[in-house]
Amino acid sequence: MSVVVKLEDVHKSFGLVEVLRGVSFEVSAGEVVAIIGRSGSGKSTALRCINRLEKIQSGSIEVCGRRVEAPDLDLRALRQDVGIVFQSYNLFPHLTVEENIVLAPRRVKNVKGAEAHALARTALEQVGLSDKIDAYPEQLSGGQQQRVAIARSLAMSPKVMLFDEVTSALDPELTGEVLRVMEKLAKGGMTMIMVTHEMGFARRAADRVIYMHTGKVWETGTGAMLGSPQTPELKNFLANEL
Amino acid sequence: MNGGFSLYYFYYLLEGMGWTVVLSALAFVVGGAAGFIVMLARISRSAALRRLVFVYVQIVQGTPLLIILFVVYFGLGIFGVEMPPLFAAGLSLMIYCSAFLGEIWRGCVEAVPRTQTEAAECLALTRWQTLRDVVLPQAARIATPPTVGFLVQVLKSTSLASVVGFVELTRAAQVINNSTFQPFLIFGIAGLLYFALCYPLSIWSRALERRLNVSRRQA
Ligand SMILES: Nc1ncnc2c1ncn2[C@@H]1O[C@H](COP(=O)(O)OP(=O)(O)OP(=O)(O)O)[C@@H](O)[C@H]1O
Ligand SMILES: [Mg+2]
Numbered sequence: 001m002s003v004v005v006k007l008e009d010v011h012k013s014f015g016l017v018e019v020l021r022g023v024s025f026e027v028s029a030g031e032v033v034a035i036i037g038r039s040g041s042g043k044s045t046a047l048r049c050i051n052r053l054e055k056i057q058s059g060s061i062e063v064c065g066r067r068v069e070a071p072d073l074d075l076r077a078l079r080q081d082v083g084i085v086f087q088s089y090n091l092f093p094h095l096t097v098e099e100n101i102v103l104a105p106r107r108v109k110n111v112k113g114a115e116a117h118a119l120a121r122t123a124l125e126q127v128g129l130s131d132k133i134d135a136y137p138e139q140l141s142g143g144q145q146q147r148v149a150i151a152r153s154l155a156m157s158p159k160v161m162l163f164d165e166v167t168s169a170l171d172p173e174l175t176g177e178v179l180r181v182m183e184k185l186a187k188g189g190m191t192m193i194m195v196t197h198e199m200g201f202a203r204r205a206a207d208r209v210i211y212m213h214t215g216k217v218w219e220t221g222t223g224a225m226l227g228s229p230q231t232p233e234l235k236n237f238l239a240n241e242l
Numbered sequence: 243m244n245g246g247f248s249l250y251y252f253y254y255l256l257e258g259m260g261w262t263v264v265l266s267a268l269a270f271v272v273g274g275a276a277g278f279i280v281m282l283a284r285i286s287r288s289a290a291l292r293r294l295v296f297v298y299v300q301i302v303q304g305t306p307l308l309i310i311l312f313v314v315y316f317g318l319g320i321f322g323v324e325m326p327p328l329f330a331a332g333l334s335l336m337i338y339c340s341a342f343l344g345e346i347w348r349g350c351v352e353a354v355p356r357t358q359t360e361a362a363e364c365l366a367l368t369r370w371q372t373l374r375d376v377v378l379p380q381a382a383r384i385a386t387p388p389t390v391g392f393l394v395q396v397l398k399s400t401s402l403a404s405v406v407g408f409v410e411l412t413r414a415a416q417v418i419n420n421s422t423f424q425p426f427l428i429f430g431i432a433g434l435l436y437f438a439l440c441y442p443l444s445i446w447s448r449a450l451e452r453r454l455n456v457s458r459r460q461a
Contacts, residue, residue, distance in 0.1 A: 051364060079366035090361035094379045103375060104365035156365060 002029045003062070004160050004191045005050060010059035012045055019045045021215035022059070027160070027193055032186040034202035034223075035195045037212035038237060043195040046212070047162045050193070051082040064159050080108065083153030084162040087169050089145045091137040097124070097148050098133045101155045108156070123151035127181045143174030147181055154185075161185070163194035179205075199226060199241050211237070247427055251418045255428075258414025259435050261328075265400045265410055268332045270393055273339025280344025285351055287369075295344075302341035308402050310334045315406045331403035331410075335396060342392060350385040351377055383454060390447035394440045401436075411435060 005027040012020035019042045027033050035043045048054045049061060052068050052075060061068040064081045092100050101120040105111040111119060124130050127147035137145055146166055153161060163182065167175040179198065183205050186192055196202050202209055203223035211219040211234045219225065219234050229235040283295040302310070314337075315330040354377050362372040404413035415432035419425050 053360065053364070076366045076368070079364055082364075084364050086357070086361070088357060090357045092358065092361070092376055092380075094383070104362075104367060107368075107371050107375065108366045152365070 003027070004029050004031075004064060005193065006060075006062040007046070007050075008060045008062075010046070010049060010061060011057045012042075012049055012054060013057055019215050020049070020056070023212075023215070023217055024059075025210055025217055025220065027191060029159075029191055030189045031208065032190075032192045032206050033194070033208045033210060034206035035193065035210045035212060036197070036199070036202055036237070037218075041212045042215040043212055044164050047084070047164050047193065047195060050162060051079060051084055053084075076108070080156055081159045082162060083156060083158030083160070085146070085149050085153055085164070085166050087165045089137075089142070089149045089169075091145055091149055091152070093137050095136075096133070097129070097135050097137070097140075100137070100148060101152045104152070105155050119155050120151075123155040124148075126154055126184070127151045128177075141174060142170045143177045146170065146178050150178075150181055150185075160191040160193065163192065163196070165195050165197060168197060197241070199238070202226065213237075247418075247422055247424055251422070251428075252431070254418060255411065255414050255431060255435060258409055258411040259439070261408070262397065262400050262410040262412075262436075263439070265328065265331055265335065265403060265408070266393070266397045269335030269339050269396055269400070272332070273336040273396075274343055276336060276340035277343030277347060280340050281347040281351065284344060284348045299341045299345055302337055303345070307334065307338050307399055308405065310337055311402055311406060327403065327406045327408035330406055331400070331408050335400065335403075338399070339392075339396060343389065346388050346392060347381065347385055350381040350388075353384050354380045387447050387451040387454060390443055390450060394443045394447070397439055397443070398436060 003026050007026075008024050010020050010023045011018065023042070023046055025033075035046065037043050045054060049056050050063060050068065052073070056069055059069075063078060066073060066078055066081075068078060092103070095103065098117070098120045101123050102111065102116040105119055106116055120133060121130065124133055127150050129144060129147055129151065132140060132144060132148070137148070140148065150166075166182075167178050170178065175198065179201050182192070182194065183201075186205050194202075194206070203226050206223055209221060209223055209225055210217055211225075211229075211231075213219075213231075213233045219229065219231050225234075226238060229238055280295055280299065283291050284299070286292055311331065311334040314334045315325055315327070318330075319325050358376055358380065359372055362376040363369075367375065400410055401412035403410050404416060407413070409417070411432055415428050419428045422428065
């Protein structure tokens, strides 16, 4: 299977604080990888380095055959291949749901008129929100906003999707609807890297789980690894999560 | 000419008031355009440009408007530049507006959360597209009340143009007073006319602010 994302010995510091201390992992096409770990272990930073929201100090990151750390990287081409969804949705509040979704396809891919409208409809169907196409973000629940954010990303047809604790800001009764959308995407063959605190979900939906600790990949395995942790750190972490 | 205040004088005041509006509008529109450029320069990626425009803003903000007016009117006159009073006053106020509006708007642009810019750039929008489609529309909503508030200031500041002989409302009042010697009456009327211009703007500004607060609470 072809490798979509590959990190090799990635080091990242903020000032004097080294947040990623030699992170390496690979994600193949169609694979769903969950990253778990304590607060501050560098999970978000790792994701943000993948689409170069943060620059790394050393090591290498390859996404769809592109070297992310290369000085001549075509940043906008990279960002078209990589979709990212944040904990705080970050929808554009002055635009309707449809406008949120078609803004980037219009500007970046020059999609027009009826085609753009169809694109929005398709993306919204995927997240089960067809009836909200004309709503403004402030008229939606947190769970609905997050699903629109996912649809907005999907409309750019990314090759890999990154999710950073997308359910952490939601009430428990709303997390289910978002997780279901993500599971459906995973089943549909989307390559996904998701940082999550939902252990049950990680176990169920992920092909592979990566446990990060103090800026390193500490332990990695299938979802079953969560049932039989090898390191005391992961054991400890899981005990605190449940 | 001598004698009491008459309807003729009142028309003269109204004419001055018209010029006050013209001067304000001129300063505001042209100064607003320049202020937009100042704002863009202040958020530019070039540190040199940012610093250069910062110095410009500091100088203008730290100089009394009257001094700017004297420099433009008398200063440029020395170099043989023919300066009609309307032009000198308009240019001075434009410089004044560009610095203040530039700073007000920069603050509003920076008040739009960074996460909005980040989200847009993650969708492969360019920096300029991000600014135009995501940041500026949101900044504009925040900017409207302080901008209208500033317009009130500009309107009142046009009275300074009277010192270079431009016959706007204040100058018109002075001219009439010189022949009628009824300062309380005449400047009182002039004050009321200023109030009639500014008060609706203040009300409007406050209404905009209220509307903004309401939509914030819903968000
Ligand atoms: N922009 C930044 N500047 C300085 N330090 C930062 C910055 N971003 C993150 N850090 C620091 O890097 C460390 C790792 O942060 P990161 O957000 O990657 O952790 P995380 O694993 O995602 O944690 P959480 O589960 O709380 O989201 C933290 O100690 C954080 O304070
Ligand atoms: Mg995080």
